[in-house]
Amino acid sequence: MGATASAGSTPIVRESRPTRPSRSSGWIAAWLPAIPLLALVALGLVGPAIVLVAQTFVDAGGFTVAQWTRVLGQAVNQEAIVTSVALGLCSATISLIIGAPVAALVSRMLAGGRAFWLGLLNVAANFGGIGLAFAYLATLGSVGMLTLIIQSLLPSFVPPRSSSVIALLLAYEYTNIPLFVLLTIPAFGVLRDEWWEAAQTASATRVQFWRRVGIPVLTPFLASGWLLIFTWAIGIYGIAYGLAGQSGGTGARIITLQIGSAIQSDVLNGTARAGVLSVVLMAIATVSLLSYRALLRRALRWF
Amino acid sequence: MSAAAPAVAAPNRRAGAGGTARRAAEAALFLGLGLYFAVPMIAVLLYSLATRWTAEVLPEAYTLTWWQSTLADPEILAAFQTTLVLATLTAAVDVALVVPAAYWARVRNPRIRPLVETSAAIPFALPYLVIGFALLQFSGIVAPGLQGTFPLVVLGHCAIAFPFVYWAVDGSMAAAGIERLSEAGETCGAPPWQIIRRIVFPNITPGIVSGSLLAFATSFGEFALTQMVGRGIYTIPIWSASAIRSYSGESGDFNRLAVVTMISFFVLFVLSAIVVYFNRGQAARLLPGAATVDKREQP
Amino acid sequence: MSGVTLERVTKTFSQVHALDDVSLEIVSGELVALLGPSGCGKTTLLRSVAGLEEPTSGRILIGGRDVTGVPTRERPIGMVFQSYALFPNLTVRQNISFPLEVRHRPPAEIRERVAELLEIVRLGPQADRYPHQISGGQAQRCALGRALAPSPEVLLLDEPLSALDALVRTRLRDEIRRIQQLVKTTAIYVTHDQSEAMAIADRVAVMNHGRVEQVAAPPALYEEPATEFAATFVGSRNALELPIADGRIGLGAAFSIAAPAASRERAIAFFRPEDVQVAVGSMGHPAVVEMKIFLGPTTRLHLATAVGDRTARLHADMPSRAAAHLEEGSVVAVRVDPQHVRAFPVDA
Numbered sequence: 001m002g003a004t005a006s007a008g009s010t011p012i013v014r015e016s017r018p019t020r021p022s023r024s025s026g027w028i029a030a031w032l033p034a035i036p037l038l039a040l041v042a043l044g045l046v047g048p049a050i051v052l053v054a055q056t057f058v059d060a061g062g063f064t065v066a067q068w069t070r071v072l073g074q075a076v077n078q079e080a081i082v083t084s085v086a087l088g089l090c091s092a093t094i095s096l097i098i099g100a101p102v103a104a105l106v107s108r109m110l111a112g113g114r115a116f117w118l119g120l121l122n123v124a125a126n127f128g129g130i131g132l133a134f135a136y137l138a139t140l141g142s143v144g145m146l147t148l149i150i151q152s153l154l155p156s157f158v159p160p161r162s163s164s165v166i167a168l169l170l171a172y173e174y175t176n177i178p179l180f181v182l183l184t185i186p187a188f189g190v191l192r193d194e195w196w197e198a199a200q201t202a203s204a205t206r207v208q209f210w211r212r213v214g215i216p217v218l219t220p221f222l223a224s225g226w227l228l229i230f231t232w233a234i235g236i237y238g239i240a241y242g243l244a245g246q247s248g249g250t251g252a253r254i255i256t257l258q259i260g261s262a263i264q265s266d267v268l269n270g271t272a273r274a275g276v277l278s279v280v281l282m283a284i285a286t287v288s289l290l291s292y293r294a295l296l297r298r299a300l301r302w303f
Numbered sequence: 304m305s306a307a308a309p310a311v312a313a314p315n316r317r318a319g320a321g322g323t324a325r326r327a328a329e330a331a332l333f334l335g336l337g338l339y340f341a342v343p344m345i346a347v348l349l350y351s352l353a354t355r356w357t358a359e360v361l362p363e364a365y366t367l368t369w370w371q372s373t374l375a376d377p378e379i380l381a382a383f384q385t386t387l388v389l390a391t392l393t394a395a396v397d398v399a400l401v402v403p404a405a406y407w408a409r410v411r412n413p414r415i416r417p418l419v420e421t422s423a424a425i426p427f428a429l430p431y432l433v434i435g436f437a438l439l440q441f442s443g444i445v446a447p448g449l450q451g452t453f454p455l456v457v458l459g460h461c462a463i464a465f466p467f468v469y470w471a472v473d474g475s476m477a478a479a480g481i482e483r484l485s486e487a488g489e490t491c492g493a494p495p496w497q498i499i500r501r502i503v504f505p506n507i508t509p510g511i512v513s514g515s516l517l518a519f520a521t522s523f524g525e526f527a528l529t530q531m532v533g534r535g536i537y538t539i540p541i542w543s544a545s546a547i548r549s550y551s552g553e554s555g556d557f558n559r560l561a562v563v564t565m566i567s568f569f570v571l572f573v574l575s576a577i578v579v580y581f582n583r584g585q586a587a588r589l590l591p592g593a594a595t596v597d598k599r600e601q602p
Numbered sequence: 603m604s605g606v607t608l609e610r611v612t613k614t615f616s617q618v619h620a621l622d623d624v625s626l627e628i629v630s631g632e633l634v635a636l637l638g639p640s641g642c643g644k645t646t647l648l649r650s651v652a653g654l655e656e657p658t659s660g661r662i663l664i665g666g667r668d669v670t671g672v673p674t675r676e677r678p679i680g681m682v683f684q685s686y687a688l689f690p691n692l693t694v695r696q697n698i699s700f701p702l703e704v705r706h707r708p709p710a711e712i713r714e715r716v717a718e719l720l721e722i723v724r725l726g727p728q729a730d731r732y733p734h735q736i737s738g739g740q741a742q743r744c745a746l747g748r749a750l751a752p753s754p755e756v757l758l759l760d761e762p763l764s765a766l767d768a769l770v771r772t773r774l775r776d777e778i779r780r781i782q783q784l785v786k787t788t789a790i791y792v793t794h795d796q797s798e799a800m801a802i803a804d805r806v807a808v809m810n811h812g813r814v815e816q817v818a819a820p821p822a823l824y825e826e827p828a829t830e831f832a833a834t835f836v837g838s839r840n841a842l843e844l845p846i847a848d849g850r851i852g853l854g855a856a857f858s859i860a861a862p863a864a865s866r867e868r869a870i871a872f873f874r875p876e877d878v879q880v881a882v883g884s885m886g887h888p889a890v891v892e893m894k895i896f897l898g899p900t901t902r903l904h905l906a907t908a909v910g911d912r913t914a915r916l917h918a919d920m921p922s923r924a925a926a927h928l929e930e931g932s933v934v935a936v937r938v939d940p941q942h943v944r945a946f947p948v949d950a
């Protein structure tokens with residue numbers, strides 16, 4: 001049976017030589033399907049980044065660090081950098097403190113409840129920008145719902161000014177805590193139930209288990225989540241733009257708002273200021289990313 | 304979904320006195336979490352339905368006027384249209400660019416992978432505002448004619464959203480074992496396009512769906528980059544920003560913004576629900592790189 | 603009609619020889635097992651026949667035709683993967699009909715052929731299930747059906763049983779052999795399990811470090827390993843490193859044989875536990891029973907004995923009834939028929 005069927009079927013070997021185009025040969029065949037994506041990256045990300053950095057070191061006379069010394073010398077820019085970093089640190093730390101226990105709980109839920117909370121967390125994590133700024137105003141603004149509720153109980157209550165750092169921090173947390181939870185849930189999946197069972201059979205207490213196994217395993221994962229929130233918090237623009245809207249420029253001074261206003265209102269110096277401040281953000285992000293990678297490698301070294 | 308249940312259920316088997324206290328703490332935490340999610344949303348919803356709301360805990364009266372006037376406002380409708388077109392294009396272009404690259408990296412040329420992964424790290428780490436500004440400066444040098452045009456905004460949105468598509472698609476290729484399946488297809492005598500159509504696509508559909516929805520959502524809500532490179536392009540976030548900035552205490556401004564926010568929120572909610580469904584209850588945004596841990600548990 | 607010939611095939615991955623000048627002749631209808639430890643090149647060899655790897659040099663012929671450089675899909679092969687590689691979006695039936703559909707066979711013929719194959723691999727009742735709905739053994743039978751569907755000249759099996767548990771493994775192993783005999787296809791079977799190779803193959807090719815060390819029928823391989831590696835890898839053997847005296851090596855009164863030609867000072871002697879004769883008395887070399895392990899019909903003794911001024915350990919198998927009176931710690935005399943001892947030079 002085998003012989004006849006196969007003879008009638010496949011035109012097996014054609015006269016022409018290898019139709020298989022590559023494995024060893026053919027630069028184009030090896031790269032062609034990836035070229036459109038790499039072109040997008042080159043035109044949309046890499047090229048612009050190079051130009052941005054280069055422009056901060058170049059003026060009419062050639063290479064110079066004058067833009068850097070001038071921009072970094074201004075008090076307003078120094079204040080913006082300090083405030084942004086502080087805001088990022090606080091935001092990431094609060095996200096860690098609240099988010100880690102939530103992640104631990106959600107990661108142990110049954111599939112149904114888990115999917116529900118993941119969906120909710122996902123919505124909140126992706127909710128940002130102007131919409132979130134408005135939601136904040138509607139909640140804790142001067143006539144926000146929560147403000148009114150609290151005032152009905154405590155008439156002297158005054159909500160934080162919507163353009164203040166505190167207000168920014170509160171608004172950021174709405175999206176950062178869920179983001180942190182989503183980022184670290186997989187890490188909690190790494191902790192196996194058998195480990196706790198094994199620890200029990202070795203007569204370990206729960207505290208000993210967490211101190212010797214749980215925390216060492218989880219720490220690098222939580223730390224890398226913290227680092228991501230820190231990095232992203234510094235780069236937030238939309239929420240801050242929405243909240244700062246009514247302050248008339250007297251609100252919190254953070255790097256992203258300075259960049260935005262530099263471009264929109266400062267015709268003379270705007271590009272230079274925005275450029276230098278952007279590169280500062282880039283530098284912070286790059287250092288964070290490299291640390292994140294290192295942390296993650298550490299987190300994964302036992303797996 | 305059900306397959307995962309016994310494993311996660313196990314720790315709950317321990318009942319007793321400690322269990323009740325813990326259960327109560329859990330309930331409190333989730334109640335707090337629920338309120339935390341719900342209160343701002345309720346506030347926005349009430350704003351979209353309130354006639355006046357300045358002194359009382361709840362609005363004085365309710366109306367659908369704001370919804371009607373918002374949905375009839377040509378400016379807002381145009382902004383919605385622009386936003387939807389932009390988000391759809393972003394998702395479609397990203398899928399079209401990412402799928403071939405990710406597939407080729409797996410079946411033919413592994414050197415593509417580190418390149419794409421490094422590229423994906425750029426929008427992952429850099430603020431979109433900075434990317435937007437960089438793109439603005441870059442286009443000023445390379446193609447000044449493109450500044451403020453729709454194609455440049457599409458380019459920017461594609462550049463920041465592609466990592467979501469890449470992670471989702473590559474993840475589903477890994478889960479399906481696409482290299483082995485392609486090889487099996489070859490040994491079955493299938494020509495390349497049959498392998499793509501009958502084997503590759505059906506098995507990475509979840510990745511394509513969730514990837515494109517994440518890209519869509521990213522573009523749908525993107526404000527910083529659009530503001531930077533798309534002067535004159537009027538999307539919903541841009542409209543919202545001008546509405547929130549021009550707030551003068553006039554009745555109506557905030558109410559219409561509330562309606563628009565509710566609609567955006569609803570869109571986001573539906574997208575998230577679909578993504579979670581397609582990921583079968585797994586977290587949709589994983590710590591990139593930590594995903595490898597998840598995979599190791601599966602075989 | 604359709605043997606496989608490999609002529610001096612070499613495959614180099616970044617300067618490592620995965621295949622080092624391999625030549626192998628597989629005759630039509632024969633099942634050859636490629637046996638060796640992981641990393642020995644057996645899978646690379648199989649994938650080269652499939653066209654999934656392209657050899658750095660050398661030729662591969664199927665049925666006398668040179669297929670080197672011919673794309674996989676144009677080769678007359680069917681392949682079963684270790685991880686099954688069933689298409690998860692297709693049912694069992696659709697998986698099996700896939701190779702026929704992509705060849706544009708007429709629908710009636712496909713229906714008939716698929717029904718025939720479902721019969722052969724005994725998956726009729728599961729035909730409309732999806733891969734995630736069937737067991738591992740069923741999945742591998744489905745993969746076998748898919749590989750056989752286009753009636754390939756050569757069936758390639760890449761560790762097809764290693765993902766299965768022990769019971770299913772033996773059953774499916776015999777099943778694969780039965781089906782291969784039934785359809786009379788040439789087959790290459792990769793495995794790292796020597797008993798699996800022995801049980802299923804007409805001939806076994808023992809591979810190590812990218813080379814074929816020996817090709818032989820299972821009994822010949824078992825009795826007469828051609829190289830030291832084949833001797834250690836196939837079956838369980840005692841290996842004693844012994845000094846050469848007067849061109850001979852020996853273990854006291856147990857045995858004495860001529861030393862292998864190439865060796866100078868020491869050589870390794872291999873012999874099987876079942877060839878060690880154990881007796882009480884002085885007819886042989888004295889050894890101490892260190893441990894007794896009851897294995898059912900036989901009992902394995904762990905023995906310690908003096909080789910010059912060192913202690914060597916060796917295993918001996920004897921019928922359990924005969925071993926009943928031996929105590930741990932008692933002294934016995936061992937002998938080995940020199941016929942059953944093979945010696946190889948010690949690597950310099």
